[in-house]
Amino acid sequence: MDKIEIGRSRFKTFLLILGAVGFVVAGILMIRTSEIDMFEKFIGGIGILFFGAAIPLGIKKLITNEVALEISRNNLILEPNSNKKYVLVWNEILGFDVVKIKGAKIIIIEMNNPQKWINKESNLVKKKMMQYNYNNYGTPFNITAAGLSVSHSKLLSSLRDYHSENKF
Secondary structure (H helix, E strand, C coil): CCCCCECCCCHHHHHHHHHHHHHHHHHHHHHHHHHHHCCCCCCCHHHHHHHHHHHHHHHHHHHHHHHEEEEECEEECCCCCCCCCCEEEEEEEEEECCCEEECEEEEEEEEEEHHCCCCHHCCCCHHHHHHHHHHHHCEEEECCCCCCCCCCHHHHHHHHHHHHHHHH
């Protein structure tokens, strides 16, 4: 099997941008309405900041359409074009499982030594997220096909096929 590169879905990214614009507009309306108390104005401001920051990031992802996942004979690479990519060698991966959270199917990557990956992470926020995933699901890594250009079942099938053929 050759290398598979899985990108983000442009349509789904566009929908996320539209949703962020909607939340920014809602935040502006919350602040501008004079009958709203201070707490609601604070929440509106937080919404504007958070979703306002998400809009340019979404536009960048829409324009560049970077690869989100790379599957090859040697390894699985999460975020291959980022400066902090995760290269998971097949023999370090025990297998894949699926967990369903509020209707969303998430692929869990079961690792040989998950604590090694958590300890290697230098970004405190990512490290805490990895620790949370490890405490709740037994692994620091998971993938959702929600924003990808491939279906959940096709992604899971490809991962399992490559893993079974290439683990040493």
